[in-house]
Amino acid sequence: MFRTQVVGAAVLDDPENPARFLAAQRAYPETLRGMWEFPGGKADPEDATCQDALIRECAEELDVDLRLHQEIPGPHPQGWPLKDSAAMRVWTATVVDGELMLGHQYDGADHLELRWIPMEDAGQAARDLEWIPADRPIVEALLALYR
Ligand SMILES: Nc1nc2c([nH]c(=O)n2[C@H]2C[C@H](O)[C@@H](COP(=O)(O)OP(=O)(O)OP(=O)(O)O)O2)c(=O)[nH]1
Numbered sequence: 001m002f003r004t005q006v007v008g009a010a011v012l013d014d015p016e017n018p019a020r021f022l023a024a025q026r027a028y029p030e031t032l033r034g035m036w037e038f039p040g041g042k043a044d045p046e047d048a049t050c051q052d053a054l055i056r057e058c059a060e061e062l063d064v065d066l067r068l069h070q071e072i073p074g075p076h077p078q079g080w081p082l083k084d085s086a087a088m089r090v091w092t093a094t095v096v097d098g099e100l101m102l103g104h105q106y107d108g109a110d111h112l113e114l115r116w117i118p119m120e121d122a123g124q125a126a127r128d129l130e131w132i133p134a135d136r137p138i139v140e141a142l143l144a145l146y147r
Contacts, residue, residue, distance in 0.1 A: 002078045004086035007054040008038030009093045010142050011100075013116065015069050018092075018146055020116040022100065023129060024061075027112050034112065036129045038090060038138070050089050061110045064098035072141050082134040090138055092145075119146060 012018035023036045040057050047053035051068055058066050069092040074080035079089035101107065106114050117126045123143035131139060 002076070002081070002085050002087035004084070005043040005050065005053075005078060006040060006082060006086050006088040007043055007050050007057065008040035008088050008090045008138075009054055009058055009066060009068075010038055010072060010090055010138075011058075011066065011093050011095065012069075013094075015067075015092070015094050018119060020118050021126075021142065022114060023117050023126070024110075024114050025112040026132070027110055032132060034130065035132045037132050037135055038088075039111075039114075040088070040090075042086075051091065054089075054091060054093075058093075061108060062098075062100060062114070063108075064095045064100060066093040067096045068093045070145075072138060072145065074138070074141075080134065080138050082132075088134075088138075090142075092142075119143060122147075 011022035013020045024039045026032045026035050026037055039061055040054055043050055043053035055066055072090045078087035081087050102114050126139050
């Protein structure tokens with residue numbers, strides 16, 4: 001049992017045949033600043049489900065409405081283990097309303113940058129990013145889904 005439930009979105013450019021997915025560069029805390037992650041956050045007690053939490057977090061952080069597709073199942077029912085007794089459930093998703101503020105258009109407080117990452121070349125571009133270490137197996141699982 002993990003104390004903190006985190007949820008994350010692997011936002012795809014196309015739900016069936018994705019060429020790119022979205023990565024977000026964290027702005028805080030200082031220990032994670034500059035590292036890349038899946039947009040999302042902590043599920044709140046007010047969220048009826050993890051899916052609701054993920055849609056809410058992405059509306060708040062990215063100002064877009066997501067449709068969720070499939071879960072990228074982790075090794076545990078609570079998803080993928082992170083640090084500090086937290087685990088993250090991750091879904092693939094697409095944007096159904098709103099515009100992503102890419103690159104330096106992004107002016108929210110949570111991230112330094114949002115970037116589309118190409119999935120071609122066996123995911124080399126994704127692997128080259130400095131991910132939060134706990135996210136690396138999730139990135140591999142995402143790439144494997146569409147290989
Ligand atoms: N959102 C997100 N958080 C991740 C990922 N990988 C990872 O280890 N984490 C960690 C970082 C944080 O300790 C925690 C999520 O917290 P958060 O700061 O994003 O959540 P939140 O928006 O609800 O934040 P807050 O209100 O508590 O500041 O999970 C990831 O891919 N996405």
